[in-house]
Amino acid sequence: MASYFEEHNCEPTVPEEQYRQNALLELARSLLSGMDIDLGGLDFTEWDQRLPPPASKQVVESLPRVTITPEQADTVLKCPVCLIEFEEGETVRRLPCEHLFHSACILPWLGKTNSCPLCRDELPTDSPEYEEYKKDKARRKQQEQRLEDLHGAMYT
Ligand SMILES: [Zn+2]
Ligand SMILES: [Zn+2]
CATH class of the missing domain: 3.30.40.10 (Zinc/RING finger domain, C3HC4 (zinc finger))
Structure with missing residues (x-):
């Protein structure tokens, strides 16, 4: 399998740098696969199609x-x-x-739904099911943010 640097046709300046970048890539990949497990295990997609409570x-x-x-x-x-x-x-x-x-x-x-009709900013609801969905969504967002940060760290 080609290494990251062969794929991108460039040479690392120092070996330590290559090690650091490969480690970050590994971390990013394991985060990505972890995300897949989360998405498969919890199916809240119906909330995406329905008005929140x-x-x-x-x-x-x-x-x-x-x-x-x-x-x-x-x-x-x-x-x-x-x-x-x-x-x-x-x-x-x-x-x-x-x-x-x-x-x-x-x-x-x-009384129908929990978001501001102008900007869709959400208020808390009395539905434990929906609150759980929101938490899950926030977790996924956080994971995406971490991946972005990792990506940023790799290329700076
Ligand atoms: Zn009015
Ligand atoms: Zn608003």
Whole structure:
């Protein structure tokens, strides 16, 4: 089997460097195969096709109520759901992503699904099944990040 450097038609400058790069490649490959096992063992793909569950009731109830300031009213800030401009002094709900909505617009939405309709930023849910899926997704993302870091380390 051709070595990494033969495949890429270049010579390592020092033998220690070659050893380090091969070790990193090995590590990257074992991470990749580990990822395959994870993906095969846990099948959460149905969540990818389906609307996530409603936002947690407790979280929705504790969404901060904010009052529209004269400055915000001046910038013609609109509720993204109904597209009506907010009026100065009006009380609206703020999602963690900082987007503002009328209570009457956002509450029914969050009773259906857990993400901001504008930026899809997700709120916690009351569904243990979905929370597990989210954790798994975050783990996979982390693994991808580690691979990217390894790749970065190999080529710098
Ligand atoms: Zn609205
Ligand atoms: Zn948002």
